[in-house]
Amino acid sequence: MGTSLDIKIKRANKVYHAGEILSGVVVISSKDSIQHQGVSLTMEGTVNLQLSAKSVGVFEAFYNSVKPIQIINSTIEMVKPGKFPSGKTEVPFEFPLHVKGNKVLYETYHGVFVNIQPQKGKLTPSPVDFTITPETLQNVKERALLPKFLIRGHLNSTNCVITQPLTGELVVESSDAAIRSIELQLVRVETCGCAEGYARDATEIQNIQIADGDVCRSLSVPIYMVFPRLFTCPTLETTNFKVEFEVNIVVLLHADHLITENFPLKLCRI
Numbered sequence: 001m002g003t004s005l006d007i008k009i010k011r012a013n014k015v016y017h018a019g020e021i022l023s024g025v026v027v028i029s030s031k032d033s034i035q036h037q038g039v040s041l042t043m044e045g046t047v048n049l050q051l052s053a054k055s056v057g058v059f060e061a062f063y064n065s066v067k068p069i070q071i072i073n074s075t076i077e078m079v080k081p082g083k084f085p086s087g088k089t090e091v092p093f094e095f096p097l098h099v100k101g102n103k104v105l106y107e108t109y110h111g112v113f114v115n116i117q118p119q120k121g122k123l124t125p126s127p128v129d130f131t132i133t134p135e136t137l138q139n140v141k142e143r144a145l146l147p148k149f150l151i152r153g154h155l156n157s158t159n160c161v162i163t164q165p166l167t168g169e170l171v172v173e174s175s176d177a178a179i180r181s182i183e184l185q186l187v188r189v190e191t192c193g194c195a196e197g198y199a200r201d202a203t204e205i206q207n208i209q210i211a212d213g214d215v216c217r218s219l220s221v222p223i224y225m226v227f228p229r230l231f232t233c234p235t236l237e238t239t240n241f242k243v244e245f246e247v248n249i250v251v252l253l254h255a256d257h258l259i260t261e262n263f264p265l266k267l268c269r270i
Contacts, residue, residue: 003030007041022095026078029088039079043095045072072099125157132251132261146257147177153249155223155263162232162267166247168223172215177253182211184225185248188232192241202246205231214254223249227267235266 009024016022026041078091132151134143153170160166172179186206191198206228211221225247236243245267251259 003028003034005029016097018097018099020097022097023093025090025092027088027090028084030084030086033086034084036079036081036084038077038081039091040075040077041093041095042075043072044070045099046070072097074098124159126159126266127154127156128158128263129154130249130261130263132249132259136261137259147175147253147255149175149177149251149253149259151175151251151259153221153223155247158263159266159268160227162227162234162269166223166225166227166265170210170221170223170249171219172217172221174217175253177255177257178214179211179251180213180254181209181250181252182215182221183207183209183250183252184223185250186225186227186232187246187248189244189246190241191244232267234269 006027006029007024008027009022011023022043026039028039074095076093076095078093130153133149134140134146137143137146140146150173151170152173153168155166155168166184170182184207185204187202188205189200189202191200206225208225210223215221232245233243235245245265247263247265249261249263253259
C-alpha cells in the first residue's frame with residue numbers, strides 16, 4: 001500500500017511578513033483507505049550559527065556553545081484520529097506568523113556563518129561624496145611610489161533599499177598612470193559569536209566592471225549595482241550575530257597599482 005503526503009502553500013512566491021497568515025493544504029494520497037492517529041502540523045523558524053571551514057580548529061568552543069535560536073514555533077491539530085478514504089484528501093490549514101516573546105522574524109537568508117529560516121524598516125537617504133587621492137588611501141606602505149591621481153564621485157545613498165540599485169557616479173579628474181579597469185565589489189561581512197569569542201568572515205558576493213580601459217578624464221562614469229537576491233538580506237545586528245554589507249570601488253592601474261575605497265552599506269526592505 002503506497003501513501004504519500006504533500007504540503008502545498010497557497011501563495012505562489014512563498015514570501016510572508018510577520019503578522020500575516022500562512023495558509024495552504026496538506027494533501028494525503030493513498031490507493032486504499034488508511035487508519036491514522038491524527039494529523040498535526042508544526043511550523044518552526046530558526047537562526048542557525050555555523051562554523052566556516054576557514055575557522056575550524058579556532059572557534060569550536062564558540063560553535064558548540066551557541067544553539068540554534070528559535071524565533072517561531074507553532075503546532076496545530078488538523079485532523080483527529082480516524083480514517084482517510086482511498087484517493088486524494090486535502091486538509092486546509094492556517095498559521096498566523098507570530099514570533100516567540102520579543103524575538104524578531106528575520107528574513108530568510110543563507111550565508112557563510114549565518115542561516116536564517118523564515119523586516120520592514122525605515123530608510124533615511126545618506127548620500128556620500130568621495131575624493132580618492134594617494135593621500136586619502138589607508139594601509140599604504142610606500143605612498144611616495146604611487147602615481148598621482150584624483151578621482152571624485154558620489155553615491156546617492158549608502159542606506160539602500162534592497163530591491164533597488166545602488167547608484168551614483170565617478171569621475172577620473174586626473175591620473176599619471178593609465179587606468180586598466182574600474183570595478184564595484186560587493187562584500188558581505190558576517191560576524192557571530194558569544195562569550196568565548198567572535199568569528200568574522202568577509203565574502204565577495206558580486207563584482208561588476210563599470211569601466212574598461214583608460215577612461216577619458218573628467219567624464220562621468222555611472223555607478224549602478226543591483227543587489228543579488230540570493231546573497232543579500234537586510235542588514236542585521238543581534239546579540240549573537242551580525243550581517244553587514246560593504247561596497248568597494250576598485251581602480252586598477254597599468255602599473256599594477258590597485259586602488260580601493262570602502263563604503264559600508266545599510267540594506268533595508270521597505
